[in-house]
Amino acid sequence: MSDILSQFIKDRRKLLGLTQPELADRAGVGLRFIREVEQGKDTVRLDKVNQVLSLFGHETGPIPIKRDPHE
Amino acid sequence: MSDILSQFIKDRRKLLGLTQPELADRAGVGLRFIREVEQGKDTVRLDKVNQVLSLFGHETGPIPIKRDPHE
DNA sequence: TGAAATTATACCTTTTCGGGTATAATGTCA
DNA sequence: TGACATTATACCCGAAAAGGTATAATTTCA
Secondary structure (H helix, E strand, O other), rough: OOOOOHHHHHHHHHOOOOOOOHHHHHHOOHHHHHHHHHOOOOOEEEHHHHHHHHOEEEEEEEEEEHHHHHH | OOOOHHEEEHHHHHHHOHHHHHHHHHOOOOHHHHHHEEEHOOOOOOHHHHHHHHHHEEEEEEEOOOOOOOO
């Protein structure tokens, strides 16, 4: 996972005070999936990621790769 | 696929004047994958989508779901 | 400290993605 | 219209994701 998504999901979950099991339940995905996603696994299915993001009012989309920070 | 990504990939590909086979080759993914993605299949792997997006200087990230247009 | 809650890791099974290939459909343009 | 390029659909197979469950590690906090 691109870290960006991974981190976003973890942050939002904690922001709402949810546990991984709770998030998994609400998103309709398996608990293991939430765990793998938050740990940065990137060989996951896009639709499952979107199921989770939708809880936060978001979805996956193309974003520019940020350039080297120190330039 | 969220249409957003699907459309983005298709648009960028044409912008560069690439065919699906050419894009598949450069991205290091199968031709079938490119086709399914551009047709909006959403049960695809995130890492493969990122492989394609990286050719366009982009990656997947969370974006706000746009609200109902007529409000 | 220690107990409870939360998160991480491992194993197994089912489902299905991804790639290759072949063929059909569609689009393009002279 | 016809020839060519491009894209869409269908089939098979191997690899792996997703889920469930169980257990270990970690964190939290009284």
